[in-house]
Amino acid sequence: MREIKFIGSNEKTLVSMNKEYGWSLNLKELLMVKDYFEKLKREPTRAEIETIAQTWSEHCKHKTFSGPVEFIWKDRSGKIKMKKKFDNLFKETIVYATKKLNKKYCLSVFKDNAGIIELYPGSKWGICFKAETHNHPCAIEPYGGAETGVGGVIRDILGVGMGAKPVIDTDIFCFAYPDKKYDIGKGFLTPHNIISGVVSGVRDYGNKMGIPTANGAVVFDDSYIYNPLVYVGSAGLIPKDKINKKVVPQSLIVVIGGRTGRDGIGGATFSSADIEEETSSSHVQIGNAINEKKVLDVLLKARDMGLYTAVTDCGAGGFSSAIGELASDCGAEVWLDKALLKDENIEPWEIWVSESQERMVLCVPEKNLNKLKEICEMEECEFCVVGRFTDTKKLEVYHKKNKIIDLDMKFLHAGLVQIAKKAVYKERKTNYNSISIKNSEIPERFKKIISDLNVCSKRSIVEQYDHEVIGQTVIKPFCSMEQRVPSDSAVIWAGNVTGENNHRGFAVSCGINSRISKISPYIMSYYVVDEAVRNLVCVGADITRGAILDNFCSANPNYEDVMGDFTASAISASKAALDISMPYISGKDSFYNQTAVKNRVYKIPTTLLISAIAPVEDVRNAVSSDIKSEGNPIYVIGEFKKGMGGSVYRELFKGDDFVSSIDLKKNRKYYLKIIESMRKKHILSAHDVSDGGFLTAVLEMALCGKGVEINIGGIKDKYKVSDAEALFGECGSKIILEVDIRKEKEFINFMREAPMLKVGKVIQGSSFILTDKGNIVFKEDVLKLREIWERKII
Amino acid sequence: MEIEIITLERFDVESENIEKVFSDFSGLNSKIKLSRIYEISKDANKDYFKKIAEEVLYDPVVENFKLIGSDKRVFPGYKIFVKVSFKKGVTDVVGESVKKIISEMGYESPKEVKTSKGFYFSLNDKTEIINFIKENYANELIHNIIVEEI
Numbered sequence: 001m002r003e004i005k006f007i008g009s010n011e012k013t014l015v016s017m018n019k020e021y022g023w024s025l026n027l028k029e030l031l032m033v034k035d036y037f038e039k040l041k042r043e044p045t046r047a048e049i050e051t052i053a054q055t056w057s058e059h060c061k062h063k064t065f066s067g068p069v070e071f072i073w074k075d076r077s078g079k080i081k082m083k084k085k086f087d088n089l090f091k092e093t094i095v096y097a098t099k100k101l102n103k104k105y106c107l108s109v110f111k112d113n114a115g116i117i118e119l120y121p122g123s124k125w126g127i128c129f130k131a132e133t134h135n136h137p138c139a140i141e142p143y144g145g146a147e148t149g150v151g152g153v154i155r156d157i158l159g160v161g162m163g164a165k166p167v168i169d170t171d172i173f174c175f176a177y178p179d180k181k182y183d184i185g186k187g188f189l190t191p192h193n194i195i196s197g198v199v200s201g202v203r204d205y206g207n208k209m210g211i212p213t214a215n216g217a218v219v220f221d222d223s224y225i226y227n228p229l230v231y232v233g234s235a236g237l238i239p240k241d242k243i244n245k246k247v248v249p250q251s252l253i254v255v256i257g258g259r260t261g262r263d264g265i266g267g268a269t270f271s272s273a274d275i276e277e278e279t280s281s282s283h284v285q286i287g288n289a290i291n292e293k294k295v296l297d298v299l300l301k302a303r304d305m306g307l308y309t310a311v312t313d314c315g316a317g318g319f320s321s322a323i324g325e326l327a328s329d330c331g332a333e334v335w336l337d338k339a340l341l342k343d344e345n346i347e348p349w350e351i352w353v354s355e356s357q358e359r360m361v362l363c364v365p366e367k368n369l370n371k372l373k374e375i376c377e378m379e380e381c382e383f384c385v386v387g388r389f390t391d392t393k394k395l396e397v398y399h400k401k402n403k404i405i406d407l408d409m410k411f412l413h414a415g416l417v418q419i420a421k422k423a424v425y426k427e428r429k430t431n432y433n434s435i436s437i438k439n440s441e442i443p444e445r446f447k448k449i450i451s452d453l454n455v456c457s458k459r460s461i462v463e464q465y466d467h468e469v470i471g472q473t474v475i476k477p478f479c480s481m482e483q484r485v486p487s488d489s490a491v492i493w494a495g496n497v498t499g500e501n502n503h504r505g506f507a508v509s510c511g512i513n514s515r516i517s518k519i520s521p522y523i524m525s526y527y528v529v530d531e532a533v534r535n536l537v538c539v540g541a542d543i544t545r546g547a548i549l550d551n552f553c554s555a556n557p558n559y560e561d562v563m564g565d566f567t568a569s570a571i572s573a574s575k576a577a578l579d580i581s582m583p584y585i586s587g588k589d590s591f592y593n594q595t596a597v598k599n600r601v602y603k604i605p606t607t608l609l610i611s612a613i614a615p616v617e618d619v620r621n622a623v624s625s626d627i628k629s630e631g632n633p634i635y636v637i638g639e640f641k642k643g644m645g646g647s648v649y650r651e652l653f654k655g656d657d658f659v660s661s662i663d664l665k666k667n668r669k670y671y672l673k674i675i676e677s678m679r680k681k682h683i684l685s686a687h688d689v690s691d692g693g694f695l696t697a698v699l700e701m702a703l704c705g706k707g708v709e710i711n712i713g714g715i716k717d718k719y720k721v722s723d724a725e726a727l728f729g730e731c732g733s734k735i736i737l738e739v740d741i742r743k744e745k746e747f748i749n750f751m752r753e754a755p756m757l758k759v760g761k762v763i764q765g766s767s768f769i770l771t772d773k774g775n776i777v778f779k780e781d782v783l784k785l786r787e788i789w790e791r792k793i794i
Numbered sequence: 795m796e797i798e799i800i801t802l803e804r805f806d807v808e809s810e811n812i813e814k815v816f817s818d819f820s821g822l823n824s825k826i827k828l829s830r831i832y833e834i835s836k837d838a839n840k841d842y843f844k845k846i847a848e849e850v851l852y853d854p855v856v857e858n859f860k861l862i863g864s865d866k867r868v869f870p871g872y873k874i875f876v877k878v879s880f881k882k883g884v885t886d887v888v889g890e891s892v893k894k895i896i897s898e899m900g901y902e903s904p905k906e907v908k909t910s911k912g913f914y915f916s917l918n919d920k921t922e923i924i925n926f927i928k929e930n931y932a933n934e935l936i937h938n939i940i941v942e943e944i
Contacts, residue, residue: 140935141933141936142933143933144936184929187934189929189933192815192929192930193930193931193932193933196930196931197933261885262883263885286885288885288887288890290891342885
């Protein structure tokens with residue numbers, strides 16, 4: 001048994017050992033560990049230090065977000081605008097919003113592997129939802145990293161409550177441009193290599209699991225050159241009576257699924273460090289979807305037979321984290337030599353922290369073991385008994401006769417005392433300058449915008465995923481007969497899992513915007529919360545019973561400016577949720593997304609992904625975004641606002657960097673009216689205005705080959721904006737609606753209090769016509785524009 | 795023995811895509827052919843590998859296969875061959891599945907199955923090709939890259 005010398009070691013030695021072993025503990029934490037073992041009057045074992053490092057890691061503990069923060073907000077002149085001390089930033093922002101909203105349909109929030117809301121009032125089912133990041137693994141091995149990211153988030157759904165059935169996966173990526181030449185540092189992968197690998201990994205895992213990948217987004221920005229962001233999500237359905245789990249002392253600790261090997265050792269602590277030019281191959285995790293499918297089949301059968309009382313997935317930190325968390329209130333005795341191994345040439349501490357994939361840990365009463373064994377054999381799923389839960393409040397781990405870990409659960413899970421991080425948020429100087437654009441410039445600029453990677457079709461990525469498997473995806477990533485029009489949300493029918501004879505389901509969407517974040521991370525959070533919710537509104541989902549997830553990604557939080565941006569963004573994310581009345585139910589954060597190459601530090605901007613979910617009363621009535629019939633009027637609901645900040649137009653042709661703020665309380669009012677109007681069947685199609693601006697959004701709706709005529713004059717007059725702001729600006733919260741001409745009067749009357757403007761109509765043929773006060777500015781065939789928009793990404 | 799599977803010309807969209815990526819990357823044109831390689835460790839005669847190729851690995855409608863032993867690799871019209879395979883110790887999930895399927899189909903189980911990707915180039919520019927593969931289709935952290943002149 002290998003001991004590490006802590007007692008009597010000075011600070012320099014501790015720091016040097018920390019670097020050598022890759023624990024990613026800070027000096028204060030190292031001193032706490034030293035103090036603990038000095039009181040015990042013995043040296044720690046390697047396994048004990050590895051366990052502490054994993055349990056206290058950023059990935060497992062989220063110590064930055066849930067830690068104390070001293071926040072200072074400075075205005076553009078450098079004057080202090082606000083000073084605030086947070087004891088626990090996460091609880092005082094994200095959790096605060098959820099508590100304040102106090103929605104009764106939220107069945108489980110922030111305490112399990114995923115959040116859960118009720119499928120509909122009085123339903124026996126809940127919808128669970130979780131999104132994760134797998135950034136660091138994807139930066140070094142994109143295929144394996146993406147695969148295991150998908151596998152991990154699916155296991156979160158399998159491990160929520162007593163286990164849920166996953167029914168939809170989501171994927172949201174942030175990459176550098178694959179078609180741009182970068183001077184890439186030695187040892188780093190090119191954006192093309194990363195994108196191909198990540199997309200293939202998501203495809204191969206999701207498709208083989210038989211779960212549709214049906215919602216997502218892709219963002220391109222130079223900032224992600226060395227730190228791609230790979231968010232993966234999964235939603236599932238769970239019977240309400242299976243939401244609570246209980247660990248019973250004396251029950252067996254059973255592991256089902258994959259074997260344990262040396263792959264992925266140190267993944268959790270790796271997420272607490274910057275990526276360096278030399279990174280070890282031991283961080284690479286390899287996925288095997290077939291094994292996970294077997295785990296899924298065993299788990300759901302065993303759940304329905306009541307064979308176990310608690311379950312969790314083996315993710316970051318491996319057994320150390322999974323068993324440690326399950327046993328945190330009682331204690332556990334673990335026999336590592338009983339674990340099934342891929343390779344016998346593995347150290348005991350490596351078995352304990354290995355992040356080998358596709359493993360779930362179950363708490364099984366001894367009397368049920370044989371029945372569980374029968375199911376595992378039937379599904380050809382390997383399983384082993386690796387220990388027993390106890391009531392000693394201690395974590396005791398053995399390898400053969402050697403006790404390699406003997407730690408108090410209290411020290412392990414509550415022993416971490418955190419240092420307050422300094423956060424300084426400086427408002428960026430922005431300038432408003434109403435830019436003009438000549439009518440003659442509009443056609444070429446528009447074509448350039450729709451072929452930009454942030455705007456163009458994501459078909460070459462999306463079509464690699466099976467988004468229809470299990471036959472329950474009602475609104476798919478592309479709609480219309482030919483599947484050419486991008487959808488705002490995926491809509492999933494729940495009936496084939498619940499077995500209920502109804503058409504209930506739910507919608508899933510997302511919002512992300514790094515361009516605004518570079519100008520104002522504070523305003524960015526409002527925009528992404530709004531976009532995610534607006535996407536739900538576009539399909540007619542019931543946002544009064546919806547929920548959202550927060551996934552923050554940031555650079556190294558030890559820099560006060562990075563922490564400042566992050567804190568400002570978390571504050572506004574909380575306010576945005578309160579304003580739009582959507583509670584957070586789960587989330588995850590990922591720090592240290594920065595890389596030093598050739599003496600330059602590359603940091604990502606604070607990037608917040610909001611994933612949203614809401615029930616759909618009748619999936620047959622869900623509204624798609626493709627234009628339906630000639631003669632119907634086209635309306636825009638929502639205000640056009642000043643500023644070209646955050647727009648694709650500005651990235652391509654310059655422009656001011658001003659971003660108007662948005663009022664989510666006000667937006668919610670007209671979003672609810674739109675949903676009600678959809679129920680009244682006034683609205684035939686709906687689409688939100690996002691990347692590319694208003695004109696792009698209208699074109700996207702017409703990509704099914706329908707002709708439209710749009711008049712820009714009314715927009716400029718009503719909202720006092722420039723041509724560029726009207727056509728290509730991305731400020732404000734707008735939804736474009738195709739209204740049934742037979743119900744237009746009813747619609748106008750019903751929506752009269754909303755900011756509303758009739759902007760055009762669906763015409764015969766397939767011409768896309770833009771007019772300004774009667775004059776034709778631009779006329780082109782929709783099918784020709786579609787060719788430009790449908791460029792290949794990879 | 796290696797079983798190499800190549801998609802028939804008229805169905806081979808993937809190779810076409812790689813040609814385009816190569817042209818964008820290097821500014822050069824080359825005919826490129828992608829192949830899937832299964833390296834099967836088993837002391838057996840050619841019939842054993844032929845049957846495994848026919849019954850387990852290849853799709854006769856859209857693909858062709860060839861067996862490659864210790865002979866020099868040949869592919870008329872192509873000059874450089876690059877093989878991208880997993881480094882020792884990296885889990886080869888497809889290889890493991892193929893090994894299992896072979897025994898489940900009633901054949902004697904091989905000792906090991908290792909999978910690789912093969913890239914044939916008509917262009918004879920080793921340096922450019924290696925750079926292209928390294929930057930687009932391999933990750934040296936987990937892959938070995940072997941280049942042969944054919």
